[in-house]
Amino acid sequence: MTALDTASDTPWLDPDGQTPLVQIKGVTKKYGDVTAVDNVDLDIYPGELFCLLGGSGCGKSTLLRMLAGFETVNGGSITIDGVDMSEVPAYDRPTNMMFQSYALFPHMSVEKNIAFGLQQDRIPKSEIKDRVHDILALVELQDFKKRKPQQLSGGQRQRVALARALVKEPKLLLLDEPLAALDKKLRKQTQFELANIQEKVGVTFVVVTHDQEEAMSLATRMAVMDAGRFKQIGTPTEIYEFPESRFVADFIGSANIFEGRVTEDVADHVRVKTEVCDVFIDHGESVKMGSKIWVGIRPEKIRLTKADKPAVGENQASGIVEDVGYLGESSIYKVKLSNGQIIDVTAPNQLRPMSRQHGITWDDHVNISWEPSSAMLLNS
C-alpha cells in the first residue's frame, strides 16, 4: 500500500487525486415492494476504514452484502478497483467478509478454516502453510490452530474469523457487526485491536455497525443510513459537530432542536430567530434568507447557571429545572423553558454533590447559554 503513503490522508476532499477503490453509483435493491437500498452513491478510497452506521433495517447490511456479491443489484453499479462487479459472482470477487455470526466451519480446525480460502485459489501447500502461520501470529492464535471453533472463546472466534478473511489479502474487507457478539468490556478492547490490525495490513475496511460509539472510534469516514439512503457522509468529527439534518443530529449523540427562521445571512455569520431566543452563529452557512430552519445545540455545549433575573439577548434563555438525573461522571438536567419546551443540559460533576447548597436542583430558576460557534444549522 505505497500509494497510501504518497496520497493525502483525506483523498475524498481532492476530486482529481486518487481514484476510489470502490465506486457505488445509483445502487438500488428492492425486495418485492420494499426498497432496502435506494439509489445510493459512494466512493471509498484505498486504506480507508469506512463505517456504515444505521438502525436495524436501514439497508446497511444489504449494501454490504451487495459488495460481497450475495445480493444482486436491481439498479446502478458497483465497481471495485476499476472492475464492474455486476457479473462477478461472490467467489470471484476481490473482497472477503467477516460475518456477524463469524460463520466458522464447525467441522474444520482453526487452521483448516483459515486455509480454506487459499485452497480455493490453488495456492501451493507450502505457501498456504506459511501464510496461515503468519496470520495466526498476527491475531495471536498460534497455540490454538488445531482446535475446533466450538473449543474457542467468543473473542478467539472473532479473531479466527478476522484471520480467515484477511489471509486472502482481499482488496476490500467487509465486516458485518464485527464486535456485536462480544461482551461490552471485550468489545472496547477489540475495537482498538481491529483498528491497529487494519493499520498494519493496510487493507481497506468497510464496517457495518449499529453502535455509534464503535463507528466514531473506528472510522476514518462514516455514512449514516436511514430507510435505504445516506443521510450524511463524513469524518466522525464532521458528523458529530456539523450534522446536516435533524435526523443525523438526533441519531448521533443527542441534540436540543428549535425551529426558527433565518433573519441574517452574511459571509461570516448567520442569525436565526427562534421562539426561545435569537441564535447567532459565528460562521457562514449556505442558507436562504427568511427560510424555515432548525437549530440544534448539543446538551454538553450548554452552560447552566442559577439566576434570579431572566436572561435577555442572543444565545441564551431562562427556565426552571424540572428534573435532574445523576449519571456519576455527569448529571443531566431537564430544563423547562418559558415557551414550554424541555431541553437537556449535561454538566460534569466536578464537585461531589453531597451538599446541595451550591448545586443546581429541582425547581431552581436557571439561565442557559452557549457559544456562538456551538449551534448547528439543520435542515429537515
Place this chain on the structure above:
Amino acid sequence: MREARTQIAKPTQRPLHQRIMRRLQKHWQLVIVTIPFAWLLLFFLAPFLIVAKISLAELAIASPPFTKMIEWTDNGIMTIRVVFDNFTYILEDDLYLNTYLNSLKISVTSTILCLLFGYPVAYAIVRSGPVAKPILLFCIILPFWTSFLLRVYAWMGLLADQGTINNVLLAMGVIDEPIRMLYTEFAVYIGIVYTYMPFMILPLYANMEKLDGSLNEAAADLGSRATNTFFKVTLPLTMPGIVAGCLLVFIPATGEYVIPDLLGGGNVQMIGRVLYNEFSRNSDWPVAAAVAIVLLLLLVIPMMVFQYYQGKASEES
C-alpha cells in the same frame, strides 16, 4: 498413439465423458431439482391422475377392467367418455355412505381421545426435570420405531376372548364369562389411540417446550389460579400443537386399513378396508378409484390446513 496425435491437433476437443462432466458441473443445480422432481411426477402424480381418470370410467370386461376415456373412431374423430356414475353410485348406496360416516366417527372420536390423554402426558414431560425429560421423551418415541403391526398384534393378545384381560378378570372373579372385546369397535378405538398417540404427543411437546415458563409465573403473580391460567394462557398458546397433533392422528386414522381389519374383524366397517376389498376381491376398479377420490376429498381440507401450518412453522424457524 493415433488418439494422442488427434488430441494435440485439436486441443479444444475434449473427450466426451469430460465434456459431459463439465456440462453436469455447470448445470448441477438443474440436475438436483430435476431428479427428485421427475421421480415424484412419475411415481406420485402420474399414478394419482390415472386413478382420477379411472374413477370417471365404467366397468368393462377387459384388461384393465374399465372403459377408455378417449377413443378414436374409424374416421378419426375423438370421443371423450366421462361417467360420473361411480360417484352417484357411491353416494346413493347406503353401504358406502355409512362406511364413510363410520370412518369419520371413529377417527374423530379417536383423535379426541388421543388429545385428552396425550395432552397431560406431553405437559407432564415438559414439566419434568432435566434428567427425566429426555428419558421420558425417548420412551414416547421408542414405540414409533417398533413395528406398527406388532403393536396392533400385542392388543389382540390382550383383548381376545381368552386374552390376558379376560383371564385376569375371570381369575379375580370380577366376571363369570369372557367379555367380547376383540373384533368390536371398542378394540378399534384402543388400537388407533395406542398406535397414533405418539403423533399427538410429539407435536404437543414440541409446542409446549417453546413456551416461556415465566408466563405461568406471571399469571400466578397477577392473581390467576392454576386452572384459570391453564385455560386462559397455556391452552391458547398450545393451539398450534393441538392442531398439528389432531391432524396427524385424524388424517391417517380415517383411511386406516390394518387396525379395523385386525382388531375390528368383519364387524367394523371403515373406508380403507372397504376400498382394499373392493379393489382386490371384486376388482371393480372404477368404483374403487371413485371411493379413493371421495376419501381424498374428505381429507383434502385437513391436509391443506396441515400443509399451511407446516409451511408457517418452517418459515418461523
Place this chain on the structure above:
Amino acid sequence: MQAKRSRFLTVMLTLGLAFFYVPMILLVVYSFNYSKIVPVWGGWSLRWYKELFESREVWSAVSLSLQIAVVNATFATILGSLAGLAMVRFGRFKGRTLFGGMIVAPLVMPEVITGLSLLVFFITLNQLFGWPSERGFATITIAHITFSMAYVAVTIQARLTGMGQDLEEAAADLGAKPFKVLTAITLPRLTPALISGWLLAFTLSLDDLVIASFVTGPGANTLPILIFSRIRVGLRPDINALATMIILVIALCVAVAAILMFRQQRADQRDRKMAEGEEH
C-alpha cells in the same frame, strides 16, 4: 418450562407409559410360553423360537424386507436430500409450488390411496411397455422410495433451514464455487440429518404393510405381509417369538444410538469447558 409437576400430571404420565409398554411386555412374555394357545400359560419354553429359526418362509421374508429397506433407504436419502436442497437453497424456480406440494403430500396421503394408485400405475405401465412384468422387489422398492423420500426431504429441509446460510456464504466469499460449497460445507454439515433420514426411511420401509400389499405380486412376501397373513386368523405363538426378536434388534440399535449420543454430548461438554477456560 421448569421442573414442577403436579400429582395429576405424574399419574397421567405413569398411566400413559403403562399403556404404551404393558402390551409389549406381555407380547414378549408369551413368546416363551409352551402352550400353542397364546394366552393360556403352559410353562416356559423356547420351542417357538426354534420353529421360527427353522422356517424358510420367515427367513426369505426377512431377507426380502431387509433388501428392500436398504435399497429404499439409500435411494430415498439421495432423492429426499436433493429435493430438500432444491426447496431451501435454490430460491424460486418454475414449478416450485407443485414440487413443494408433492414433497409433503405423501406424508399425509392415506396409505390405501398411495398403494392403490401405484398398483394401477404399475399395471398400466406393464400394458404399455411390458414392464414390470411381475410385481415384487422392484415395485415395492419404488413405492417405498416414493413415500419415504418425502420424510427425508422434510427432515433435510428442516435441518437446512435451521442451519442458515452463513456458512455457505462464507465459503463462497472465500472463493469456493457453488459445487465446492455443496461438497465441502453443506454435505458435511448435513451428515447427521442424512443418517437420521436414512434410518427413518429404513424403518418406514420395514414397517409398511398396506402399500407393499398393494404393489406386491405372488410369492414376494415381505415380513409385514407374512406377519399380517398369519395374525389375521388369530393369535400365534411363533409371531410372539418373531415380535420379541424384532424388539430385541431394535433395542440393540437404540442402545448403540444412545451410547453414541451420550458420547457426543460429553464431547460437546468438553468443548464448552475448553472454550470457557480460554475466556480472558
